[in-house]
Amino acid sequence: MSVDKIVEELKKNISAFEKTVETKELGVVLEVGDGIARISGLTKCQSNEMLEFPGNTFGVALNLEEETVGAVILGEYKHIKEGDSVKRTGRILSVPVGENFIGRVVNALGQPVDDVGEVKSKEFYPIERIASGVMSREPVSEPVQTGIKAIDALIPIGRGQRELIIGDRQTGKTAVAVDTIINQKGQDLICIYVAVGQKESKIARTVAKLKEHGAMDYTIVVKAGASEPSPLLYIAPYTGVAMAEYFMDKGKDVLVVYDDLTKQAWAYREMSLLLRRPPGREAYPGDVFYLHSRLLERACRLNKENGGGSITALPIIETQASDVTAYIPTNVISITDGQIYLESDLFYKGIRPALNVGLSVSRVGSSAQTKPMKKVAGKIKIGMAQFKEMEAFAQFASDLDEETKKQISLGQRLTEVLKQPQYSPLPVANQVAVIYAVSNGYASEIEIESIQEWESKLHVFFNKTKSSLMEKITKGEWSDDIEKELKDACIDYSKQK
Amino acid sequence: MSKKRTNKQYAQILWEATKDVKGKDLEEVLKNFVLLLVKEQKFKQSDKIISEFIAYAKKQAGIVEIEVTTATDINKNTLNEIRKVFGGKVEANNKVDKDILGGVIVKTEDKILDGSLKTQLRNLKNKLA
Secondary structure: OHHHHHHHHHHEEEEEEEEOOOEEEEEOOOEEEEOOEEEEEOOOOOOOOOEEOOOOEEEEEEEEOEEEEEEEEOOOOOOOOOOEEEEEEEEEOEEEEEEHHHHOOOEEEOOOOOOOOOOOOOOOEEEOOOOHHHHEOOOOOOOOOOHHHHHHHOOOOOOOOOOOOEOOOOOHHHHHHHHHHHOOOOOEEEEEEEEEEEOOHHHHHHHHHHOOOOOHEEEEEEOOOOOOOOOHHHHHHHHHHHHHHHHHHHHOEEEEEEEEEEHHHHHHHHHHHOOOOEEEEHEEEEEEEHHHHHHHHOEEOOOOOOOOOEEEEEEEOOOOOOOOHHHHHHHHHHHHEEEEEHHHHHHHHHOOOOOOOOOOOOOHHHHHHOOHHHHHHHHHHHHHHHHHHHHHHHHHHHHHOOHHHHHHHHHHHHHHHHHOOOOOOOOHHHHHHHHHHHHHHOOOOOHHHHHHHHHHHHHHHHHHHHHHHHHHHHHOOOOHHHHHHHHHHHHHOOOOO | OOOOOOOHHHHHHHHHHOOOOOHHHHHHHHHHHHHHHHHHHHHHHHHHHHHHHHHHHHHHHHOEEEEEEEOOOOEEEEEEEHHHHHHOEEEEEEEEEEOOOOEEEOOOOOOOEEEEHHHHHHHHHHHOO
């Protein structure tokens, strides 16, 4: 554009600008402290409305009372004094959303915190929205490939599912979620990682890992660190799901990881107590169930008429001393469609991911599993269950009958093969191949100590020489012919040794 | 413990109690009111209650208080013009704030009418961005 044209355009814009008198309702701060403000006035204020405090600080009206409004302040509150005026904005708390957020690290209000400049966005989504209704949904049909053998085979996750990851501290909960994100390269799934109440160092490490594996190309990180005020920790998961809904409305599939919801519940408890809401069990307010149910209900699989997008939710809950009967864990277990239960005992035994196969379930995911995986996984489920029962007898190895010995040896090899190091997700076809090989006894001659080596060589062998078979399995094809091909391939591999 | 009363409620109580009382009775009522404040440990708040009372009494009498903020001093006539807009009994305060650059901001009890140059420019900036 030439200079003249720009000037003309600018003049046009300026002359078209109408002078308006802004009318805003005003309230006065009565008291302020601990991130909470009581405001008089604001008679027409709505629940969850954004309020403008002096110094470009915003708050949210949460308690609407007879004379006053109780609001939480989003961000720094030290400069707010008694007698300050508070303006209504008329807007329900909402965050900017859009494609430009992909690859960025933002805070709970959608403002970038990664020093790469501002994020341009035209659209705003309210952080609280009613979840999609029954008529717009359909059952899950496509899988989320986590790339973790134990999960994809035994507790598969479908797109649109809510699968809880639960376990004590230091059991690899975040590792499961991060591995899942890393494995989504080229899978047409946008990932949103919501970090709530975590140490800044841990968030930085996670972001660095995601970058290292090229996962930031399709990932948004929403962060509310441990040092941020509790209102931000409380809204961060809602911000994440609002951003996910934007993509879902565009017909895309999204994965949201909430790491973790225990900290969000703590933040909400703190806020509720400061707002003088009556405490209930474990001092949580009465609506702490609704806090999580309304968030996780927003995960869904839409039907074709509604665009066919989906939101898969992977909430994380941290238990204290393996107590899953505490208030928050039981709540979230009952809301979600299954849980991945990680145990510290298994973790220290060297079984990583430290998945407790018996207690972990996926209530809907099996309908989304690909056909080959379904076929080969059926066998190991039975194998693992029988092994669990007989594991105790393993030490009397010499006194056992042949059949029992065989089952124990199979179980030990399955356990070994389901171990997987962090940051190394495995493609489905390779998972199918190795699980098929082990469950059909092609590894029975291999020493347990050298199973890992055997497995990695098997992957190399299959990738090199059986690429057409692998392609078919990746596509989800399965027939007697393919099974025979797989069998022959396993025999070839065993012979080669 | 009885329910905590706000300063506004005390002001209302005082207004109701003193509405139609005169002379000796009024003195008695005020004395009792002060005793009530002492009893409910609200004596410290008396300044605030008084200002709430003034505001409440004005509202009951139909007097509207407005605060007019301008960038420079304005003369009485202009102020009167603004007063007329808000109807009959209006008490107007003038405040000078150079930061608003120009125009006028009128603050009533629970509303703010912002016609300042600063806000206009900000809106223009948002529109052009």
